[in-house]
Amino acid sequence: MPLLKIDRLSRSFGPTRALAGASLELNAGEIVALMGANGAGKSTLVNILSGTLDADSGVIALAGRPYAPESPAEAADAGVVTVHQSTDRVGAPGLSVADALLLNGYADGSAPFFLNRxxxxxxxxxxLTQAGFDLPLDLDFADLPAADRQLVAIARAVARKASVLILDEPTASISGPESERLYAILKRLRGEGLAILYISHRIADLEALADRVVVLRGGQVVGTFNRPVDFDTAVETMIGRSLRSARPDARLPVGAPIFEMRDISLIPGAKPFDLDLHAGEVVAISGVLGAGKSRLLSAIFGNAAxxxxxxxLDGRPYAPASVRAAIDxxxxxxxxxxxRSSLMPADWPGSSLAATISLPHLAKWFSSGLLLGGREQAEAERAIHRLGIRASGPNAAMASLSGGNxxxxxxxxxxxxxxxxxxxDEPFQGVDVGARHDLITAIRANTERATLIATSDPEEALEVADRILLIDHHTLGSARPAPSPSFEAAH
Incomplete structure (x- = not known):
């Protein structure tokens, strides 16, 4: 008997059918990978399993008994724990990492009445020891980078000793060594009899972990692949078309650079480096977590010194005193x-698709202070068409869209x-192969600007970039042109 059995599950949102009779099974001591393009129904399925959504029809059985949780707490009490891609619900500013790790105990009353630091x-x-992670316990949770916040969520889930663990893109913001550590933990948990539903767009994750791969498309299970998995066929099944490489023919730098950096030190003591970026060129910076990728982009954007x-910039001195100065x-x-950086809270007026697009341009578009919805709507419509965004329209809530959209x-x-x-900065996190291809096409279509991408995934860098610069200890490699796609290592 399977530990978790999902039978003909359906769920609609107005005219949009997110799940259309999906069925799958999870056995104890098994890791099942769930693949699906953005909008295939993965998030809806996870939300039903975790108790944040109800199904319209279909049944779920856990250990042979009916399972229909009405809240995440009820799901966890039944033994089903979900770690979501977003870490907004894991902790909050003002809480230490230690407090965030113990939030479950605070919430359900299992923590001792008297506690000291x-x-x-x-x-x-x-x-942390049980999960195999090492994090600064006294640091404010809000000051943790995205990867470490994800580790807190995973460590907390491991501590719940669930019978079913659902992981939604757990390695999206985690470095290679941390991913390997996570793999070891999950394999250990599998050996202890845990059933794991693992959602990821990273083939490396699935190759390392999956006993079976289940493919979801259009709200239905359209394929199941046992190990060893033919991932080319699985991906083609997922996107419903032949898989073609998005790797570009490199464009070598031509003419004067748009953007120049000279003798740059990101932090005191780091070896200085130079960087030139040209019109139409896409340059990727790759390196391990903490190597300085995000720091470099933040400094260029006026958000770090x-x-x-x-x-x-265009031959003139550039030293933005603020993000607004950089945008201008x-x-x-x-x-x-x-x-955390680009989306407004779901219950705020600016949380729609159109408002999200217009937000940084409000001062320019509406200099009189009067917001004219026609401009927002028109720009949103053009973006939907140009990028192939799957949404009900410009007024769609961002929270209703899949991660790729x-x-x-x-x-x-x-x-x-x-x-x-x-x-x-990490533009392909939690984005499936099809959506990633759409994003890469849009990024490379603009030949008037230079584009600088930070990514910890070498495969992503190869797919999008004309040049790849490796960063280590906050120092970039030489920015000399090289054959396509060029790799330039940090010295």
């Missing part, structure tokens, strides 16, 4: 964690106005 730290350290060096100069940026909206935000330099 020493006992909190000990219990939190026990959770350089330790040394100078920058020039034609330097745009989509930051790493879209939920949200990312397309964020790119669309920065495509509605001309720019000289576009900065993209």
């Amino acid at each position: 020493r006992s909190i730290r000990k219990k939190a350290q026990d959770i 350089l330790a040394g060096g100078t920058m020039r 100069a034609g330097v745009f940026m989509a930051a790493e964690d879209r939920h 949200q990312q397309k909206v964020i790119l669309g935000r920065w495509d509605v106005e001309p720019s000289r330099l576009l900065l993209l």
Whole structure:
């Protein structure tokens, strides 16, 4: 008997059918990978299993008994724990990492009535040790990078000792070594009899972990692949068409650079480096977590100070005192964690697709202070058409879109106005192969600007970039042109 059995599950949102009779099974001691393009129904399925949505029809059985949780707490009590891609619900500003690790105990009353910082730290350290992670317990949770916030969520889930663990894109913002550590933990949990539903767009994850791969398309299961998995066929089944490489023919730098960096030190003591970016060129920066990718982009965008060096934009000195100054100069940026940096809270007026696109351009579009909805609607309609965004229309709530479609909206935000330099920090996190191809096509279509992308995934860098620069200890490799796609290592 399967531990978890999902039978003909359906769910609609108005005229949109997110699930259309999906069925699958999970056995104890098994890792099942769920693949599906953005909008295939993965998030809806996870939300039903985790108790945040009800199904319209179909049944779920857990250990042979009916299972229909009405809340995440009820799901966890039944033994089904979900770690979502977004970490917004894992902790909050003002809480230490130790407090965030113990939130489950605070919420359900299982934590001792009398606690002091020493006992909190000990219990939190026990959770980290069990999960195999190492995090700074006294640091404010809000100050953790995205990867470490994800580790807190995973460690907390491991501590719940669930019978079913659902992981939604757990490695989207985690470095290679941390992914390997996570693989080891999940394999150990599988050996202890846990059933794991693993959702990821990273083939490396699935190759390392999956006992079976289940493919979801159009709200239905359209394929099941047992190990060893033919991933080319699985991906083609997922996207419903032949898989073609998105790897570009490299465009070598031509003419004077749009953007120049000279003798740049990102932090005190780091070896200085130079960087030139040309019109129409896409350059990717790749390196391990903490190597300095995000720091470099933040400094260019006026959100962090350089330790040394100078920058020039179109031949003129460039030293933005703020993000607004960078935007006014034609330097745009989509930051790493879209939920924290680019999306408004779901219950705010600016949480629609159209409002998300217009937000950084309000001062320019509506200089009189009067918001005219026609401009927003028109720009949103163009973005939907140009990027293939799957949404009900310009007024669709961003929270209702899949991760890949949200990312397309964020790119669309920065495509509605001309720019000289576009900065993209981990733009393909949680994005499936088909949506990634659409994003890459849109990124490379603009030949008037230079584009600088930070990514920890070498496969992504190969697919999108004309040149790939490796960064280590906050120092970039030489920016000399090289054959396609060029790899230039940090010295």
